[in-house]
Structures are given as C-alpha cells and as structure tokens.
Amino acid sequence: MLLYFRTGVRRVWLLPTLFQAIKGRSRKFYCSMAEAAPSYEDIQKISDFLLTKTKHRPKIAVICGSGLGGLADIVEDQNAIDYKEIPNFPRSTVPGHKGRMVFGLLAGKTVVCMQGRFHPYEGYPLWKVALPVRVFKLMGIETLFVTNAAGALNSSFNVGDIMLMKDHISMPGLAGDNALKGHNEDRFGPRFPAVSDAYNSELRQLARDIGKELGFESFMQEGVYVQVGGPSYETIAECKLLRMLGGDAVGMSTVPEVIAARHCGIRVFGMSLVTNMVVMDYDAKGTVNHEEVLETGKRRAQDMQKLVSKMIAQLPGQ
Numbered sequence: 001m002l003l004y005f006r007t008g009v010r011r012v013w014l015l016p017t018l019f020q021a022i023k024g025r026s027r028k029f030y031c032s033m034a035e036a037a038p039s040y041e042d043i044q045k046i047s048d049f050l051l052t053k054t055k056h057r058p059k060i061a062v063i064c065g066s067g068l069g070g071l072a073d074i075v076e077d078q079n080a081i082d083y084k085e086i087p088n089f090p091r092s093t094v095p096g097h098k099g100r101m102v103f104g105l106l107a108g109k110t111v112v113c114m115q116g117r118f119h120p121y122e123g124y125p126l127w128k129v130a131l132p133v134r135v136f137k138l139m140g141i142e143t144l145f146v147t148n149a150a151g152a153l154n155s156s157f158n159v160g161d162i163m164l165m166k167d168h169i170s171m172p173g174l175a176g177d178n179a180l181k182g183h184n185e186d187r188f189g190p191r192f193p194a195v196s197d198a199y200n201s202e203l204r205q206l207a208r209d210i211g212k213e214l215g216f217e218s219f220m221q222e223g224v225y226v227q228v229g230g231p232s233y234e235t236i237a238e239c240k241l242l243r244m245l246g247g248d249a250v251g252m253s254t255v256p257e258v259i260a261a262r263h264c265g266i267r268v269f270g271m272s273l274v275t276n277m278v279v280m281d282y283d284a285k286g287t288v289n290h291e292e293v294l295e296t297g298k299r300r301a302q303d304m305q306k307l308v309s310k311m312i313a314q315l316p317g318q
C-alpha cells in the first residue's frame with residue numbers, strides 16, 4: 001500500500017494529507033450553510049430539561065453583564081446548571097461570563113440568573129444570542145432584568161455610574177440584522193413587534209425610587225444604549241458619530257435579548273454600568289480594555305446587586 005509519495009527530497013504522508021483535505025472541505029461546506037434557528041418544540045425541550053434540574057419555578061429572570069455575575073452568587077437555595085450540560089445550548093467564551101444558569105431565591109422571590117450571556121462577536125447569530133430569552137418564556141418568565149457593561153458616550157457621565165436604559169439604538173439592527181430575522185414563530189409573537197416601549201417605564205420609576213432610598217442619586221443616570229457588533233472597541237470618529245445619533249452609552253450586547261423578550265411579551269428592565277469613558281479626543285493617552293471593564297464591574301457590583309435585589313423584592317405583580 002502506498003503510504004507516502006515524494007516531492008523532491010520531501011516525503012508527503014498520504015493519510016494525514018487526505019484527512020486535512022477532507023476536514024478543509026467539510027468546514028467550507030458547513031460554513032456555507034446558515035444554521036437554522038431551533039423550532040418552538042426544540043426550545044420547549046431545553047426549557048423542560050432545565051425544569052427537571054430544579055424545584056424552582058421562576059417568573060423573574062436576570063441576565064448578568066460582564067463582571068456583574070456576582071448577583072447570581074447571592075442567590076439562595078440555588079441550583080446551578082452549567083451551559084455545557086444543557087443540550088443544544090450555546091457556550092460562554094468571554095472572561096467575566098461564567099456560563100451557568102442559576103435558579104433560586106433572591107430577596108425572597110424565585111429567580112433564574114444567567115451568569116454569562118452570549119455576544120454576536122463570539123460568532124453566534126443573533127437568534128442564538130437571544131435563545132435563552134425564548135427558553136425563559138417557555139419556563140414561565142414574565143419579567144426580565146438585563147445588565148451590561150458599557151462605555152459612556154455622554155461626557156456628563158462618570159465611570160461607575162449606573163444608567164437606566166430608556167431606549168436603544170441597534171447598529172446591527174439598522175444594518176439589517178435582528179434577533180427576529182427569518183421565519184416568525186407566531187406562538188412567540190407577531191411578525192412586526194413594536195419596541196418603542198421596550199424598557200418598562202414603571203420598572204424604571206421603581207429603580208429611580210429605590211436608587212433615591214439607597215442614596216445612589218449621585219451616580220444614577222438614564223439614557224440611550226447603543227449596540228455595536230464589537231469585539232473591537234470604537235474608534236474616536238465612531239464614538240463622535242454614536243454620540244451625535246443620540247447615544248449615551250455603547251456596548252456589545254443586550255438589544256437582541258430585549259427584542260426577543262418584547263416579541264414574546266416579557267416586560268424588560270435594562271441597566272448599564274458605565275465601566276469606562278469612551279475615547280473622544282485625539283490627544284487622549286489611554287485606550288479601553290476589558291480588564292478595566294471587569295475591574296469597574298467589581299467595584300460597583302454590590303450597589304448593582306442592592307438595587308436589583310430591592311427592585312425584585314418590590315416588583316409589582318410578582
């Protein structure tokens with residue numbers, strides 16, 4: 001049997017060469033096929049699987065942003081399930097996102113916390129980034145808290161500020177990419193959902209009231225979150241553009257989850273932690289980095305936890 005052939009003085013081994021060729025071709029083949037979004041029934045299976053792993057039956061879900069996963073650690077009587085144990089579920093690949101679904105009690109209410117989310121820049125299509133929200137819906141979730149780390153575009157903000165999200169601008173959305181793109185599953189919601197009221201105003205008022213009670217007024221803001229694709233941070237010119245468009249903070253997540261939640265009738269409260277000021281000045285010395293983002297997250301973590309816990313304790317209707 002011919003195991004190798006010669007090119008000049010080099011031996012080329014046949015089997016490894018053949019194996020590499022097949023691998024290359026099949027990768028090309030798979031990359032050329034867009035992965036189909038799971039059906040309602042597939043999502044139901046993920047939801048049923050999770051409910052077999054816990055006695056808890058939450059109506060409230062929390063998605064923790066970069067460096068903000070500590071909230072899940074204070075959940076009592078908890079059952080934590082690694083994403084890798086969940087069939088047909090994505091994996092977290094970003095530092096600061098542990099990759100666990102934590103069920104239990106927060107401020108006496110039953111909750112589920114995602115300790116780690118999925119981002120488009122990890123290579124996930126937007127429907128996959130938003131998949132957990134649909135799983136939540138089929139588990140019975142009625143209210144979703146989303147948190148994220150973001151850079152301030154608004155120069156009156158400071159590092160460590162908490163920005164209540166009152167609206168968003170989705171750059172991928174405006175360019176034609178949306179978590180709801182493709183076949184519409186009517187059992188989740190309509191083909192053309194409105195999102196002008198995406199961020200629940202009652203919940204924002206509750207956050208403002210509790211923020212006042214806690215003495216957080218000096219670092220609580222309200223504003224517009226701009227979603228970009230990442231993973232590179234923004235150029236100076238891009239920051240200037242996003243500010244001109246009306247953005248107060250910029251990040252790489254949250255909007256796909258919010259759109260999927262509103263589509264299926266889940267009410268949403270969103271909050272950004274300002275982890276850095278974006279660079280707007282060509283003479284500026286520093287640049288943004290993810291370590292700085294995680295560090296600020298740690299410093300403000302306790303305050304964010306207090307705010308979310310108190311809100312959950314006083315949540316109307318739950």
Ligand SMILES: O=P(O)(O)O[C@@H]1C[C@H](O)[C@@H](CO)O1
Nearest residue numbers: 065066148149252253290293
């Ligand atoms: O998951 P979030 O939006 O909190 O993470 C932000 C955006 C990027 O993933 C990362 C950049 O530092 O932090």
Ligand SMILES: Nc1nc2[nH]cnc2c(=O)[nH]1
Nearest residue numbers: 149150151250251252293
């Ligand atoms: N796009 C973006 N995401 C962030 N997440 C935390 N800070 C930033 C930032 O400055 N830009």
